[in-house]
Amino acid sequence: MNQGKWYEEYGQSLKFWVFLAACAYFAYSLYFAVYGLEFGVGLANDSYVYGLISKNPWWWGVMYYGSEGLFDSIAGIVRALAGLFAVYCAFLYWRKKDLTLIQIKSKLGAAILLEAAYFLCLIPSIIAAFAYNLTNDYLFYFDHTPPALLLYVTALPCSAIVLVVPPLLLKLRAKINQNSPTTEITKWTYLTSIGYLFTVFWFSYSMAWAGSMVPYIRAHLQYGTRFLLEPANLANFIVTVFGLLTIAVAVFAIALPAIRKRTAPNLMQIGALVTVFGAYFIFNIVYYYLTGGYAAHPSVWYEIIGPLHNPDLWCVSFVLLGLPMIVYGRSNEHKNRKQ
Numbered sequence: 597m598n599q600g601k602w603y604e605e606y607g608q609s610l611k612f613w614v615f616l617a618a619c620a621y622f623a624y625s626l627y628f629a630v631y632g633l634e635f636g637v638g639l640a641n642d643s644y645v646y647g648l649i650s651k652n653p654w655w656w657g658v659m660y661y662g663s664e665g666l667f668d669s670i671a672g673i674v675r676a677l678a679g680l681f682a683v684y685c686a687f688l689y690w691r692k693k694d695l696t697l698i699q700i701k702s703k704l705g706a707a708i709l710l711e712a713a714y715f716l717c718l719i720p721s722i723i724a725a726f727a728y729n730l731t732n733d734y735l736f737y738f739d740h741t742p743p744a745l746l747l748y749v750t751a752l753p754c755s756a757i758v759l760v761v762p763p764l765l766l767k768l769r770a771k772i773n774q775n776s777p778t779t780e781i782t783k784w785t786y787l788t789s790i791g792y793l794f795t796v797f798w799f800s801y802s803m804a805w806a807g808s809m810v811p812y813i814r815a816h817l818q819y820g821t822r823f824l825l826e827p828a829n830l831a832n833f834i835v836t837v838f839g840l841l842t843i844a845v846a847v848f849a850i851a852l853p854a855i856r857k858r859t860a861p862n863l864m865q866i867g868a869l870v871t872v873f874g875a876y877f878i879f880n881i882v883y884y885y886l887t888g889g890y891a892a893h894p895s896v897w898y899e900i901i902g903p904l905h906n907p908d909l910w911c912v913s914f915v916l917l918g919l920p921m922i923v924y925g926r927s928n929e930h931k932n933r934k935q
Contacts, residue, residue, distance in 0.1 A: 628672045652735050
């Protein structure tokens with residue numbers, strides 16, 4: 597197979613799946629932008645909630661409506677805009693063979709900046725969650741949620757995300773805008789990806805399982821070790837806490853040569869991990885529906901992974917991206933051996 601045909605068969609195919617992953621990111625972001633706006637408007641017009649909130653100190657009303665209504669709505673809009681820029685860049689990457697990073701750096705930089713802003717919108721929720729835990733007042737938060745639950749599910753994981761991910765995104769954007777060498781951009785791309793894996797996914801989801809251990813009357817006994825030791829739940833716990841950690845560590849180990857600017861990582865290995873990562877979300881969907889969903893298990897974990905509540909579910913598309921990466925990497929390796 598000559599080089600032109602090889603590129604058409606594998607290179608263009610991989611670029612198409614990058615574009616498809618960007619479309620999935622945008623579609624899900626757009627859904628949550630609409631959902632967040634509807635929720636924010638509904639919350640502002642909910643007289644029952646206002647009646648309960650008005651009984652609390654004024655500062656809690658500001659925090660509650662600011663975090664759950666205003667900034668939640670802003671976050672959805674910001675990420676939808678990031679998705680729009682991402683789709684535009686991915687489309688050009690797919691369709692233009694001679695595209696250079698300089699040609700799309702402003703649009704790509706905008707997508708990265710908006711993604712960082714999306715995570716920074718979590719700050720009001722973090723402040724509210726810590727305030728809820730530290731005050732002695734009996735505050736209203738969705739029928740007086742147990743403080744420990746808000747600590748595990750919001751305060752700690754969101755703090756880790758805000759401290760790690762936005763700085764990495766902004767550093768990556770700066771490298772792109774400065775037309776830094778490819779090795780430098782690659783380094784920060786991998787560091788950012790690793791930051792996502794450890795905080796947005798592994799730590800955040802693991803803390804959600806910790807939240808599922810907190811007694812909560814609205815969960816109807818779907819919490820604690822009784823909930824955890826059910827076979828399906830235990831399997832999901834193991835896959836989440838240990839499986840996601842394994843993926844994050846493996847990506848770090850494979851990407852380490854590129855981070856140190858020595859050699860490029862093995863694309864087949866990266867593709868395999870990307871595929872497994874996407875398969876994790878497919879596993880969660882199957883687990884969610886086969887076990888009856890939130891109606892059968894009104895617990896913290898089922899609420900977080902529910903398809904209508906999990907903003908990370910677009911990562912299912914990584915299965916479709918990872919498989920071509922494996923093929924592309926294998927073909928490229930075979931081609932290099934022949935040369």
